[in-house]
Amino acid sequence: MAENKGVLIVGELSDGKLASITAELLGIGRKLADDLDEGLSAVFIGNGITDVAGEAITLGADKVYVIDDPLFKDYVTDSYVGALEKLSNDQAPEILLLGQTSMGRDLAPRLAFRLGTAVTLDCVDLVLDPDTKLLQKSKPVYGGNAMAVYVSEEGRPQMATIRPKAMEPLEQDVSRKGEVIPFDPALDESAVRARVVEKVKEEVVGIKLEDADVVICGGRGIGSAEAFEQLKELAKILNGAVGATRPPCDSGWVPAHLQVGLTGKLVSPTLYIGIALSGSSQHQAGMSGSKNIVAINKDPEANIFGIAHYGVVGDYKKLLPAFLEKCKELLSG
Amino acid sequence: MNMIVCVKQVVDPETPAAAFKIDPEAKRAVASKDRPLVISPFDEQAVEAALRVKDAQGGKVTILSLGGESAKDVVKHSMAMGADAGVLLTDPAFDDSDSFATAAVLAEAIKKIGEYDIVFCGRQEADWDAGQVGSGIAELLGIPSVTPIKKIEIKDGKAVVERVVEDGYEVIEVSLPVLVTVSNELGEPRYATLKGIMAAAKKQLINWSSQDIGAVPAKSKMLKLFIPVHEARCEFIEGETPEEAGVNLAVRLREAKLL
Numbered sequence: 001m002a003e004n005k006g007v008l009i010v011g012e013l014s015d016g017k018l019a020s021i022t023a024e025l026l027g028i029g030r031k032l033a034d035d036l037d038e039g040l041s042a043v044f045i046g047n048g049i050t051d052v053a054g055e056a057i058t059l060g061a062d063k064v065y066v067i068d069d070p071l072f073k074d075y076v077t078d079s080y081v082g083a084l085e086k087l088s089n090d091q092a093p094e095i096l097l098l099g100q101t102s103m104g105r106d107l108a109p110r111l112a113f114r115l116g117t118a119v120t121l122d123c124v125d126l127v128l129d130p131d132t133k134l135l136q137k138s139k140p141v142y143g144g145n146a147m148a149v150y151v152s153e154e155g156r157p158q159m160a161t162i163r164p165k166a167m168e169p170l171e172q173d174v175s176r177k178g179e180v181i182p183f184d185p186a187l188d189e190s191a192v193r194a195r196v197v198e199k200v201k202e203e204v205v206g207i208k209l210e211d212a213d214v215v216i217c218g219g220r221g222i223g224s225a226e227a228f229e230q231l232k233e234l235a236k237i238l239n240g241a242v243g244a245t246r247p248p249c250d251s252g253w254v255p256a257h258l259q260v261g262l263t264g265k266l267v268s269p270t271l272y273i274g275i276a277l278s279g280s281s282q283h284q285a286g287m288s289g290s291k292n293i294v295a296i297n298k299d300p301e302a303n304i305f306g307i308a309h310y311g312v313v314g315d316y317k318k319l320l321p322a323f324l325e326k327c328k329e330l331l332s333g
Numbered sequence: 334m335n336m337i338v339c340v341k342q343v344v345d346p347e348t349p350a351a352a353f354k355i356d357p358e359a360k361r362a363v364a365s366k367d368r369p370l371v372i373s374p375f376d377e378q379a380v381e382a383a384l385r386v387k388d389a390q391g392g393k394v395t396i397l398s399l400g401g402e403s404a405k406d407v408v409k410h411s412m413a414m415g416a417d418a419g420v421l422l423t424d425p426a427f428d429d430s431d432s433f434a435t436a437a438v439l440a441e442a443i444k445k446i447g448e449y450d451i452v453f454c455g456r457q458e459a460d461w462d463a464g465q466v467g468s469g470i471a472e473l474l475g476i477p478s479v480t481p482i483k484k485i486e487i488k489d490g491k492a493v494v495e496r497v498v499e500d501g502y503e504v505i506e507v508s509l510p511v512l513v514t515v516s517n518e519l520g521e522p523r524y525a526t527l528k529g530i531m532a533a534a535k536k537q538l539i540n541w542s543s544q545d546i547g548a549v550p551a552k553s554k555m556l557k558l559f560i561p562v563h564e565a566r567c568e569f570i571e572g573e574t575p576e577e578a579g580v581n582l583a584v585r586l587r588e589a590k591l592l
């Protein structure tokens with residue numbers, strides 16, 4: 001068997017542009033490739049892929065494979081796994097990285113089992129052991145209560161998905177040179193057993209939660225859908241977005257896509273305000289990267305105070321209207 | 334419809350951080366005395382998903398769990414909810430299973446169970462949060478997989494599922510047999526009824542060991558497990574009344590240039 005070499009990252013597009021997770025993958029991929037003293041490649045799969053290949057080069061890639069065919073218009077497990085299986089067998093990378101996204105979390109494990117190798121999902125840190133050259137993969141476990149570090153001695157490529165916003169992208173360098181290579185996986189269409197019939201997008205009013213600079217999160221203690229209106233008003237005043245812990249989503253007070261946490265959205269705003277939520281490890285997994293954390297909770301022992309920068313102990317029903325009015329006053333003056 | 338649901342017994346994920354302890358040598362969490370082990374929450378939803386299909390068109394639901402002796406509790410719990418049969422895989426040879434080995438052993442057990450149209454898993458375990466055993470089983474069985482889903486219906490011999498994605502969901506049509514992993518958007522799992530609990534108590538579990546289905550070596554190794562420490566740094570804002578505290582918070586955030 002040929003020796004495995006280099007790092008391959010699986011890119012993604014978001015609204016036709018290079019996704020931020022892909023820039024982050026290129027950042028960590030470049031670092032690992034340099035540590036190995038080998039090359040960094042990226043691959044994009046889709047239909048009608050635009051200029052992202054060139055952009056990936058400016059962000060660190062040496063080679064960019066483009067798999068462009070109507071067969072890949074929608075993400076379907078069978079077709080994407082099939083394409084990557086061919087490319088991985090062809091190129092034999094030492095390390096293969098994907099994003100922990102809707103696509104990556106479905107694709108990575110299935111591909112790993114296809115290739116007969118191990119994968120670690122949702123990593124927040126990747127380093128190369130200087131002695132063994134093995135990839136050490138750190139990921140939160142037990143809902144974020146603990147951290148585990150994994151290696152795989154056997155099975156190549158060494159695979160991982162990385163959590164969005166966990167890695168730094170490189171500064172774009174337009175003078176970087178690289179090669180764009182079309183790749184035809186020659187897939188048999190009959191091997192694709194599923195098809196996307198419809199895509200239903202949740203309507204987003206205002207700023208997208210993941211992109212917001214201010215996030216106001218409500219928890220179970222908010223109590224009702226009506227009470228969430230106040231949080232929406234606060235978000236509007238502060239130019240932010242509303243999020244929630246799981247109970248308000250499960251209870252239907254807010255739509256499911258507002259859930260922040262391990263199995264919801266990841267946010268890292270400049271200002272996060274958590275109201276009437278306890279700060280479970282699973283919720284923290286989605287917001288602990290926030291730069292300034294404010295907590296309002298009637299229980300002084302609530303977990304959220306353990307990671308908050310500013311805290312107020314008290315009933316939010318009394319506190320919040322006064323806070324809101326004062327914010328309005330300060331921001332208008 | 335023949336359905337198989339994979340469920341795992343875990344340390345209660347709602348254990349507050351202050352009570353959460355690990356054994357760094359054994360590299361796993363230590364269950365606290367006042368919190369019994371539970372069925373991993375998404376697995377309970379996977380059982381619910383299977384029972385909804387059974388409610389709609391009949392069929393048989395078999396529960397499958399790999400774990401210690403105590404894992405029989407989560408199999409019985411699922412049967413009390415309405416599942417028909419249970420298989421428990423216990424053997425010291427399974428103790429060091431990573432995700433790869435777990436999926437391989439479960440896939441072997443599924444083959445031995447024989448007939449299946451839908452295999453259900455949770456989207457991820459509440460202990461290792463690995464999120465890959467479901468896809469792994471599907472790959473080893475050579476059947477399609479859709480992950481994670483919030484709804485499944487059978488129409489004209491195919492499954493129509495709703496797959497949860499970042500900005501909504503996708504409706505996907507997929508051939509049977511299929512493996513799906515279930516997410517909390519499915520909705521609350523049903524409670525076990527008294528009748529269900531009594532019926533489950535009477536049923537025998539099938540016990541298989543490595544002699545029945547073989548064992549598989551792990552492919553990955555955990556180097557270490559630790560609890561990250563963060564410094565408490567919270568500045569508490571006070572006031573004579575809650576209203577005053579609210580005003581003071583706004584003033585303080587303004588001072589800190591956060592408003």
Ligand SMILES: Cc1cc2nc3c(=O)[nH]c(=O)nc-3n(C[C@H](O)[C@H](O)[C@H](O)COP(=O)(O)OP(=O)(O)OC[C@H]3O[C@@H](n4cnc5c(N)ncnc54)[C@H](O)[C@@H]3O)c2cc1C
Binds near residue numbers: 246276
């Ligand atoms: C595998 C797994 C994945 C999960 N993923 C997620 C996830 O992605 N996101 C998520 O959020 N959860 C997730 N959960 C659920 C998580 O474990 C917690 O159950 C959930 O985060 C708790 O939400 P909460 O803090 O709103 O509710 P609670 O823990 O019930 O806290 C409510 C808080 O509100 C306070 N309160 C009540 N009334 C008032 C009042 N009037 N004024 C002020 N304070 C008040 C109380 O003091 C309490 O602290 C997951 C769980 C599992 C097992």
Ligand SMILES: Nc1ncnc2c1ncn2[C@@H]1O[C@H](COP(=O)(O)O)[C@@H](O)[C@H]1O
Binds near residue numbers: 454
């Ligand atoms: N030991 C086990 N016994 C039965 N099912 C399991 C086991 N481990 C994992 N699973 C199934 O696989 C899903 C994903 O697990 P994981 O990949 O470990 O996060 C779980 O939700 C279960 O449905």
